[in-house]
Amino acid sequence: MHIASGMLSPPVWGTMAVVSGAALAGALVAARKQADERRVPLMGVMGAFIFAAQMVNFSVPLVPGTSGHLGGGFLLGILLGPWLGMIAMASILVVQALVFQDGGVEALGANVFAMGVLPCLLGALVRGVWHGPRRRLAYAMTLAGGIVAVVAGSALVIVWLDCSHRIPAGVTFTQALSLMTVIHLAIGVVEGVVSVAVVRFVLASRPEAVWGDTALASAEEASA
Amino acid sequence: MTARNRHTLIAGALVALLVAGVVSYFASRNPDGLEATQVRLGIAASPDGGVAPPPSPFKDYGLRWLPAGFASNAVAGLAGTVLVLAILLGLGALLKRSRQTEATEATRSTLTLRSPLPQGEGEQRQSSRP
Numbered sequence: 001m002h003i004a005s006g007m008l009s010p011p012v013w014g015t016m017a018v019v020s021g022a023a024l025a026g027a028l029v030a031a032r033k034q035a036d037e038r039r040v041p042l043m044g045v046m047g048a049f050i051f052a053a054q055m056v057n058f059s060v061p062l063v064p065g066t067s068g069h070l071g072g073g074f075l076l077g078i079l080l081g082p083w084l085g086m087i088a089m090a091s092i093l094v095v096q097a098l099v100f101q102d103g104g105v106e107a108l109g110a111n112v113f114a115m116g117v118l119p120c121l122l123g124a125l126v127r128g129v130w131h132g133p134r135r136r137l138a139y140a141m142t143l144a145g146g147i148v149a150v151v152a153g154s155a156l157v158i159v160w161l162d163c164s165h166r167i168p169a170g171v172t173f174t175q176a177l178s179l180m181t182v183i184h185l186a187i188g189v190v191e192g193v194v195s196v197a198v199v200r201f202v203l204a205s206r207p208e209a210v211w212g213d214t215a216l217a218s219a220e221e222a223s224a
Numbered sequence: 225m226t227a228r229n230r231h232t233l234i235a236g237a238l239v240a241l242l243v244a245g246v247v248s249y250f251a252s253r254n255p256d257g258l259e260a261t262q263v264r265l266g267i268a269a270s271p272d273g274g275v276a277p278p279p280s281p282f283k284d285y286g287l288r289w290l291p292a293g294f295a296s297n298a299v300a301g302l303a304g305t306v307l308v309l310a311i312l313l314g315l316g317a318l319l320k321r322s323r324q325t326e327a328t329e330a331t332r333s334t335l336t337l338r339s340p341l342p343q344g345e346g347e348q349r350q351s352s353r354p
Contacts, residue, residue, distance in 0.1 A: 057254070
């Protein structure tokens, strides 16, 4: 879902660069409390894993000729919290834009917002209300949250393309929005399923390294 | 670094390298969700273009000097994974150091030891440990 170069108009990419820049500055300040000897290695490997996973495009279920890949911001929001999650996603997107020419350089702010800031906050929100031993509910919320994160990000991209006057005459905003979100609904289901699987795996192997570990660690114990 | 944290780092890095170096070769080559939407609706880049990216040997996830194929994809994937890992561990180390500096200063100025956790969480944390 990386917006390519030349797709957004200067007011749109400029605004999003300022918004994402401010979010990242705040994240860097707030993340200082989070960066300890357990969480930094988890941030490193989860970031590397999301970069790797984004290279694996899969065929979108029910939409032939179309592929999708993991976003990962939602997953990082759950496991690392919003601040370290945003920092990790922004680092991935910068490497992709500058080294792999995937995603426009000027569109970085928009891409960081759609695939980093927004899904990381949603992941942290899900994680934040995830208390007690009701793990089934927590995983159902993770699945649903993954879908919402991808669809919301994809809808934002259409809004930005519309504001940039890139949607051709003869195509309505609603048509563009429905096509984009329907495709990303299918991609979002994969995102949600993978998020649940990875969260379960990391919680089973390193519960104490996960953001806001206390509620979860006791939940694991209660159900064990 | 404790053995557990080192284990997480090594095991996680190996999984990421395997996915980027090997699994990604078998990825779908079809346009992704956004590209497919743009093609179907005729959304094209503006003719005055955007900001050109800096020259890179890894354009489009392949090493420029190798023919497109498994090796080219693997080298690019491994390089990107190592780069992201290095950037994040470096940033993490900087954040950790600034946190420790801040904590030392706070201790010095107040001469009291405080938990860095929000109120109440410290007790929970202890009780959740064996």
